[in-house]
Amino acid sequence: MPKQIAIYGKGGIGKSSTASNVAAACADEGHRVTIIGCDPKSDSSITLLRGRRIPTIMDLMRQGADINEEDIVFEGYKGVKCVEIGGPEPGIGCAGRGIIVAISLLKKISTAIEDTDLVIYDVPGDIVCGGFVAPVKKGLVNEAYVLTSGEYMPLYAANNICKGLARLEMTLNGVICNSRGAPNEEKIVSEFAKEIGSSLIAFIPKDNLVQICEREGFSVIEKAPDSIIAGVYRRLARGIMANNDGKIPVPLDDKRLRELTRI
Amino acid sequence: MPVKQKEPLIMHPRPSSIVAALYTLRDLDTDVVILHGPPGCSFKHARLLEEDGMRVVTTSLDESGFVFGGHDALVEVLEKVIKRFNPRRIGIVGTCASMIIGEELHEAVMEVQPDVPVIEVEVHAGYRDNTKGVIITLESALASGIISEAEFERQKHLLKEATEVEKRHGAASKEYLEPSRGDLKFKVAKRLIELIEQGKKGLNILNAKKETAFMFADINLAVDQIAKKLGAGSNIINMANLDENLGLPKNRRNAREIKEDLKGAGMDIHHITGGLDEYPVAGNFANEIIREKYSDFDFAVITGVPHALPMDHIKNMELFSITNGPRQVIPLKEMGHQHVAVEIDLHPKTLGINHIVESEFGATLRELARDA
Numbered sequence: 241m242p243k244q245i246a247i248y249g250k251g252g253i254g255k256s257s258t259a260s261n262v263a264a265a266c267a268d269e270g271h272r273v274t275i276i277g278c279d280p281k282s283d284s285s286i287t288l289l290r291g292r293r294i295p296t297i298m299d300l301m302r303q304g305a306d307i308n309e310e311d312i313v314f315e316g317y318k319g320v321k322c323v324e325i326g327g328p329e330p331g332i333g334c335a336g337r338g339i340i341v342a343i344s345l346l347k348k349i350s351t352a353i354e355d356t357d358l359v360i361y362d363v364p365g366d367i368v369c370g371g372f373v374a375p376v377k378k379g380l381v382n383e384a385y386v387l388t389s390g391e392y393m394p395l396y397a398a399n400n401i402c403k404g405l406a407r408l409e410m411t412l413n414g415v416i417c418n419s420r421g422a423p424n425e426e427k428i429v430s431e432f433a434k435e436i437g438s439s440l441i442a443f444i445p446k447d448n449l450v451q452i453c454e455r456e457g458f459s460v461i462e463k464a465p466d467s468i469i470a471g472v473y474r475r476l477a478r479g480i481m482a483n484n485d486g487k488i489p490v491p492l493d494d495k496r497l498r499e500l501t502r503i
Numbered sequence: 504m505p506v507k508q509k510e511p512l513i514m515h516p517r518p519s520s521i522v523a524a525l526y527t528l529r530d531l532d533t534d535v536v537i538l539h540g541p542p543g544c545s546f547k548h549a550r551l552l553e554e555d556g557m558r559v560v561t562t563s564l565d566e567s568g569f570v571f572g573g574h575d576a577l578v579e580v581l582e583k584v585i586k587r588f589n590p591r592r593i594g595i596v597g598t599c600a601s602m603i604i605g606e607e608l609h610e611a612v613m614e615v616q617p618d619v620p621v622i623e624v625e626v627h628a629g630y631r632d633n634t635k636g637v638i639i640t641l642e643s644a645l646a647s648g649i650i651s652e653a654e655f656e657r658q659k660h661l662l663k664e665a666t667e668v669e670k671r672h673g674a675a676s677k678e679y680l681e682p683s684r685g686d687l688k689f690k691v692a693k694r695l696i697e698l699i700e701q702g703k704k705g706l707n708i709l710n711a712k713k714e715t716a717f718m719f720a721d722i723n724l725a726v727d728q729i730a731k732k733l734g735a736g737s738n739i740i741n742m743a744n745l746d747e748n749l750g751l752p753k754n755r756r757n758a759r760e761i762k763e764d765l766k767g768a769g770m771d772i773h774h775i776t777g778g779l780d781e782y783p784v785a786g787n788f789a790n791e792i793i794r795e796k797y798s799d800f801d802f803a804v805i806t807g808v809p810h811a812l813p814m815d816h817i818k819n820m821e822l823f824s825i826t827n828g829p830r831q832v833i834p835l836k837e838m839g840h841q842h843v844a845v846e847i848d849l850h851p852k853t854l855g856i857n858h859i860v861e862s863e864f865g866a867t868l869r870e871l872a873r874d875a
Contacts, residue, residue: 304510334603336603336604336605337602337603337605340602340605369604369605370572370604370605370606370607371604371605373605374605377605377607377610
């Protein structure tokens with residue numbers, strides 16, 4: 241069975257950037273990788289496809305298409321298999337239901353989530369409804385990672401996600417800090433990770449290079465392979481591939497969370 | 504990218520896949536079914552199915568259930584069901600509400616760990632063809648080892664055919680179908696007796712869906728009885744989809760019961776065309792028999808699902824169809840059936856019974872024949 245991971249975290253914190261760079265770094269090391277974008281914005285795989293937007297599962301279903309694997313699975317950087325679930329415009333319909341439906345279809349028609357070494361589910365910001373945990377509930381995820389910065393709100397979201405994971409009896413395999421340049425950030429996130437029963441597995445410094453590469457439709461792994469930040473992603477990717485140390489997280493109460501961010 | 508033409512919208516209400524799942528669970532001899540959803544979902548059928556001895560209960564999800572999830576309610580109801588009914592087989596059926604919010608039926612089952620089989624059916628009513636509800640149920644029954652792979656494949660084929668039949672000449676054939684009560688039974692019966700009296704040769708075909716045969720068979724029986732009474736018994740050929748060795752347990756049982764009743768009333772079935780669940784394909788078999796032996800007959804009485812019988816070799820006969828679908832009248836007329844009668848509200852009267860029940864058209868025929 242492949243390693244099946246989901247990366248959770250507050251909206252805008254950098255899940256897609258992290259997911260695509262980890263995917264590219266793993267592909268560089270010869271692993272077969274599949275990335276499933278679960279956000280209605282459908283931008284998880286765009287930097288693996290040189291800025292190209294691929295048709296989403298929900299768009300095709302809406303058109304009434306007969307969907308085959310080749311219509312929804314696209315090869316990106318070094319053979320990374322890219323799938324975007326898609327969904328409605330903000331404010332209408334039900335994106336959660338979209339994920340449930342798309343995941344069931346994917347299971348039925350595609351081998352991309354089985355015949356591979358690593359599957360990355362890039363899930364939307366918060367677990368706001370049942371649909372957003374469909375990959376976990378359908379048994380398609382066996383490791384979860386939480387991405388956060390050292391600021392209060394992202395940590396609050398991360399803690400909330402841990403509540404969801406604990407409820408689902410899902411193990412957390414590590415906390416990743418995507419730095420926003422807050423004071424004492426590494427220390428704060430490291431302490432948070434420890435207190436919820438996990439550990440900080442990577443500190444990704446703020447680097448404008450990520451933005452520059454993304455704007456042109458690339459991961460840093462592809463566009464700036466020798467950069468320092470590319471090295472950080474490579475280490476994280478190796479860490480994830482070697483990681484089999486998951487624990488069900490124990491979320492903190494809000495008071496402790498506030499104290500933590502004042503370190 | 505092969506984008507297929509989106510199927511046209513159909514506006515009139517049609518059978519629900521949740522209800523189809525309930526009926527399938529009944530055919531699988533399920534004792535209790537839990538509908539995981541709002542209290543009123545599928546009420547009418549849930550109630551009717553109790554007549555067949557299957558209990559249906561609901562988790563009664565309300566507004567806060569939709570918002571906060573219904574896992575605890577499902578666990579509670581499942582535990583209560585086990586305690587109260589001591590069932591040997593349980594079904595859990597989804598609804599639109601619980602499926603949209605992403606309820607996992609399996610989680611509750613894992614938590615409760617019942618020591619009897621549970622068939623989990625993740626279904627909602629948003630499928631174009633209600634047969635989807637049957638397929639999902641059978642998939643789950645297959646997964647829990649309740650039916651064999653062979654039976655599953657057989658059922659799947661039949662359901663595909665049933666869907667096709669409805670698309671060709673049934674309730675899914677038009678954007679909107681006006682409901683109709685059909686032709687006046689008195690007039691139709693009079694004409695039918697007239698033909699029998701004239702010594703015309705007629706086919707008397709039962710092609711009914713499952714338990715509806717309990718009432719449709721009464722019409723075929725009345726035709727046979729009247730023909731005999733009028734000394735024209737040998738002019739009538741009887742066909743019926745009453746093979747007792749095919750289908751899910753209940754369907755086999757029902758076929759046997761109906762056959763025994765017909766035999767007891769002195770009616771011979773000359774050709775068995777299939778099982779009670781084979782109404783979508785049994786018509787093709789009847790079609791072949793007619794081509795070989797009876798294509799020169801004068802009239803045909805077809806009860807149940809008359810639109811599943813191909814017109815190939817009956818188009819020159821005078822056709823008498825009896826259906827229970829008010830929306831089936833127009834399509835049957837368009838196919839070329841001269842007389843179409845509707846047994847209104849037939850289905851409820853065929854639940855909870857194991858003998859043939861009187862039909863309105865059968866009663867009309869018998870009454871008219873008294874004076875003949």
